[in-house]
Amino acid sequence: LDAFPQDPTRAARRFYPSATGFGSLAFEDLWPKKGDFDMNDLVVAYRSTEVLNAQNEIVDLKLTYEIRARGAGSDNGFGIHLPGVSRDAIDATATTLTINNQAPVALPVETGQTEAVFILSPNVTPLTATGQPFPCSMMNSVAKCPRTPAVPMELNIHFKQPLTTAQLGNAPFNPFIYRTTKRGLEVHLVDHPPTAKADPKLFGTLDDTSNPAQGRTYRTAANEPWALDVPETWRYPTEWNNVAGAYPNFIPWAVSGGTTATDWYVSKMVQPLIFQP
Template identity: 30%
Template sequence: MFYYAWVGTMKRILLLCMLAFSSCTREDPNYVWLLSLAAGGQTPPSGETSVTVDVSDVTGSPDFLFDTTRTIPVFITVRDPVPQGSGTLVQILDSSSAQELLFQATSNAQGSVEGTFTVNQTTKLVTLRVTIGTDVHTWTINITDVQEIRRFLFVTGEVNMTLVADADSDGVPDSQDAYPLDATRSAIIRVPAQGFYTVAFEDLYPVQGDADFNDYVAEVRYEQDLDASGRVARMRGFVRHIARGAGYRHTLRLTLPTTSSSFHSKLFAANGSLELENETALTSFEGIEVMPNSGTTISSANSAAGEVYAPGKSSEFEVIPATPMALASLGNAPYDLHLHVVNTGYDIHFLGRYLDANGHDQYLDPSGFPWAIMIPGNWSWPLERVNMHTAYPKFQEWYQSAGQAQTDWYLTPAAGKVFSK
């Protein structure tokens, strides 16, 4: 049933109300700040809110893990005069013209919002958007050197909750609710925000490969349904097998931080027709197959010069965890997607997830290279036995600068050295 959460204009006094917040003690620097604000008489006009931001972003350079994407944690605390029990909507959007939604959650009873968002390394600007009643405030954040977004928002003014419709009462207004009649979900986040990733594996692990990164190549993208708290209530995955320049056979697997879940998967033939559909209840989500044996999923190697590109089968799956997953627990995209090599029995994971007792990454080879790499968008992998350095002349400068230089190295292959689709 459609109804209005608040009828009429709910007005709350800002400053006095804020001063009454229990955490505002005399020891609290925020209290001092509020007093100075009161002394300055900076009361916003009636019916409007004003927000002052305390920026405590963590800056610096993260460990270089051959990542072409970044997953950035977000910690926002909102101190606002909105009636108790109704959170403030916090969103992170891509600052490009597409304004893709990267994260969304409402503040909890303590006023806090926690989550992560994922962007390509080439993304420099995101938008923080906060909706308080009918007021919308936005800030552009340059994330070039930002490792974590940490901000404290002090909201003052009168909050106008007139006609803020929230049919499912999840705290997210209908206008911003991707599922306005489902209180368990409120946003759809696409990872990546546009298009897909290309994941590419070398399959000789633990032996060093020939670095042509075409042994197993797939397109991957995810869609997450976030609940009003910004946790993953459901996750869908879309995978297409597009190259197998290898003699080995593989399956593609995924591990997620959930115990009980429902898992629904579909396998499509190369021509798009549905081949298999399966729905099952799982008690662990460790190493779950999301693409079957590579001997059955692609007929062309798609790795030789002059070969006509013929993509293979694709799969779609949806995971519904019994308890929503914290975004931070998923780690960086493509999450713990890994290749299982049927012939050797080894699993090959992306960097940053499996360290040995000495803290050494198990999936970093002796010369400092990974066996798995992910590239945003439609990527051309090296031809058979062409080393990545040869195929992508900027690749070396990129990793030698620990990802600081040539962040778009994957866009400029050497002529005649990569597979053309």
């Protein structure tokens, strides 16, 4: 049953959400403003593959992404943060990024960070350029526009020493976007920590009710998030359509803090407001 019979340091693989499926990340980039809340400023499919040794510790981590939509009017970067994992735990000589199936390139930990933070793209706009005039310059978010193939990205992270699951955490870890022209403006999943480069003065301003000292981050007063993690391929709203209109159970789910209507993303959908691939 050993997946690596010739390698004494590796024994098995563990996938999330599955060996062939994808989860979905969706971001609204106007934080700390609520914005149009269509949750399609960046939509990224993801899969995590952990390589384990015989002690069930993580030796390598492969993060597979596909940028499937970009409905943002601003330029944004895309990164991944491994909270609690020191930058010194990363084997920089063997950690690589592959974009669009090109040759892998070395990807160092972002400078100015004590923890492991990787910038997969400082600006996703050129990666997702459609070659069309506005509004079709946005990728796969406007119903009337031509469809654009997803942009594949693969990050292979190698650790100097194996990590336990408690040390590494669970997929999708801490993905985030940030304003290309304002590095401190980061958008993360609900209650996930900012990186050391986030601007703390933005918390608790405008529509945001974050209190990082209490572990509350990236929520409105009604608990609405600026980023979503859906454990399957998610059909996001078309441009300028609020996610609450496209998914009527979204607000009950958000207000409850995620305890009710947990299947909001499949239970009830207003099809005319949802992007058709």
